[in-house]
Amino acid sequence: MxxxxxxxxxxxxxxxxxxxxxxxxxxxxxxxxxxxxxxxxxxxxxxxxxxxxxxxxxxxxxxxxxxxxxxxxxxxxxxxxxxxxxxxxxxxxxxxxxxxxxxxxxxxxxxxxILMVHENFRWQSAVRAAIGAVRAGAIGTPFFGRVSFRSGYDVFSGQPYLATDPRFIIQDLGIHILDVARALFGDVATLSATTRRMNPAIRGEDVATMLLEHESGATSVVDCSYATRRMPETFPETLLEIDGDTGTLRLDAGYRLLIQTKAEEVRDVAPPVLPWAERPWHNIQESVQIIQQHFVDCLRAGVQPETSGHDNLKTLALVEAAYRSAADRSRIDMRAPQ
Ligand code: NAD
Ligand code: 89V
Structure with missing residues (x-):
């Protein structure tokens, strides 16, 4: 090919x-x-x-x-x-x-x-392990989730446009985290959001907190920040906390997956550092290889990728809705034409 x-x-x-x-x-x-x-x-x-x-x-x-x-x-x-x-x-x-x-x-x-969007966070192996467990029913039917990305990492040195674009964290990073929420809990019925700019040296928002009601009945909180000073610095980990009707699942800092039902399972789901990769980006870098392999597999099989252009319209609609909600303090009905 x-x-x-x-x-x-x-x-x-x-x-x-x-x-x-x-x-x-x-x-x-x-x-x-x-x-x-x-x-x-x-x-x-x-x-x-x-x-x-x-x-x-x-x-x-x-x-x-x-x-x-x-x-x-x-x-x-x-x-x-x-x-x-x-x-x-x-x-x-x-x-x-x-x-x-x-x-x-x-x-x-x-x-x-075939058109696929390089929406790679749901393909990170640690996030994928959590998605796999939830989809397999490991904690029953999820009713609550928190999908969280909070960091103080300097993303501006590698990607200077992130400091000057009028939109920042929802468009660049929240888009991934909203997509992970969709992968875990399904499509979204309503969304509301707040945003803040904490860093005076940039143009767009660097904090966003979003509340999602999913069509499945689950509620999720999707929170993103590049203004969070904490140790350990978890960039670029997405952390998860999910309650289901038969148990809970957490993806904690350091790629520790914890599934508690009647029994407790703890798994180290740390991604490998590929020969060309470097910490802390190795998590994202591995997902690049995985998503590109998925694209090739789909071309060979003649099927639509999981993160197809069609699918990504729904993630993109959440980004637009989040900006609208934050601007006018509304709760957006995602079932209405966007
Ligand atoms: P960049 O500015 O470093 O690179 C973009 C390159 O495209 C530049 O070299 C520019 O000259 C070139 N270019 C622009 N328009 C062109 C055209 N019409 N023809 C030929 N070349 C053209 O940007 P980047 O940081 O590499 O980001 C690129 C994209 O990747 C962005 O959309 C960003 O959001 C995305 N990104 C994704 C991830 C992820 O994990 N999925 C991580 C970082 C960046
Ligand atoms: O994944 C991304 O899209 C990157 C970053 C992790 C810095 O937000 O832009």
């Missing part, structure tokens, strides 16, 4: 390592408008370099493209790939608006191809 990567920035390096570890897949071309980033990536991984995505798609015989640019470029690039008849994997946040997101899903559907 031949792929091409568009956007050779900070996070794309993980994606290139991930592709290199997947059997039967080769990234034959990469594209970035920035010559330094393009050249660094080709020097590291090989592949033919391009400055222009349209020129690359015209010149190369490809099966899929991996779009690793920031969000503003997603719609033109997904449209381009759809017109070229290619499968697409596209980074989160998928789109800046629901209109753009729906248009991209429709464009790839019309081409008869």
């Amino acid at each position: 031949k792929g091409a990567l568009i956007g050779c920035g900070f996070f794309a390096q993980n994606q290139m390592h991930g592709w290199a570890g997947i059997e039967g897949v080769r990234i034959v071309a990469v594209c970035d408008r920035d010559p330094a980033r393009r050249e660094q990536t080709t020097a590291r991984f090989g592949a033919r370099p391009y400055a222009d995505a349209a020129a690359m798609l015209a010149a190369e015989a490809l099966d899929f493209v991996d779009i690793a640019t920031t969000v503003a470029a997603h719609r033109p690039l997904v449209d381009l790939a759809a017109r070229a008849g290619l499968h697409v994997i596209c980074q989160k946040p998928f789109a800046e608006t629901m209109t753009d997101a729906r248009a991209m899903v429709a464009a790839v559907d019309a081409a008869g191809k």
Whole structure:
């Protein structure tokens, strides 16, 4: 299977390592408008370099493209790939608006191809162990959950746009945590949210607290902060606390999974540090390889990925709803047209 990567920035390096570890897949071309980033990536991984995505798609015989640019470029690039008849994997946040997101899903559907969003937190092995246990009924029917990400880690040095974009934590990080809540408890009926900006040096919100009522009847609290000073610093761990009608499950700091029913089970679900990975990012880096493997498996089987473009419309709608709720203090009915 031949792929091409568009956007050779900070996070794309993980994606290139991930592709290199997947059997039967080769990234034959990469594209970035920035010559330094393009050249660094080709020097590291090989592949033919391009400055222009349209020129690359015209010149190369490809099966899929991996779009690793920031969000503003997603719609033109997904449209381009759809017109070229290619499968697409596209980074989160998928789109800046629901209109753009729906248009991209429709464009790839019309081409008869598969579109997956690189929504990788639910694929982190520790989070996946918890999702697997809940889906297998280990604690019965969940009625309450807390999905929590609180940190003081400096994300701005690697991703400077996070300090200057008008939207920060919900769009960048909350999107993952909301998606994990959906993976655990199902689709959302209502949502309300509050936001704060604690760090005066950034433009957007760095604290968000969201209350979700799920269609299953479960309630979850999704809380995110980049203004939390605590030890141990848990970046980039998502912590979980779930009550079911026959037991409780917790994913605690240090990747400790605890399932308490009549008996108690404690599991170390720490992710491996892949040969190319580094702490503390190894958790996210492993999930990159896992989600990309899932994409390839779905292409081979001709089925929609779990985190397909279609599925991601629901996660993106929660992001939009959270900003609306925080702005006007409303509770949003997710069953109404968004
Ligand atoms: P970045 O700014 O470091 O890299 C983006 C690159 O894309 C830049 O080099 C830029 O020149 C290039 N680019 C932009 N538009 C282009 C175009 N039309 N054609 C060719 N090249 C183009 O950004 P980043 O930090 O790597 O983030 C990229 C995306 O990855 C973002 O959407 C971000 O939210 C996401 N991200 C995801 C995770 C995750 O765990 N899933 C983690 C970090 C970042
Ligand atoms: O996963 C992400 O999307 C990253 C970070 C963990 C820093 O929020 O942007």
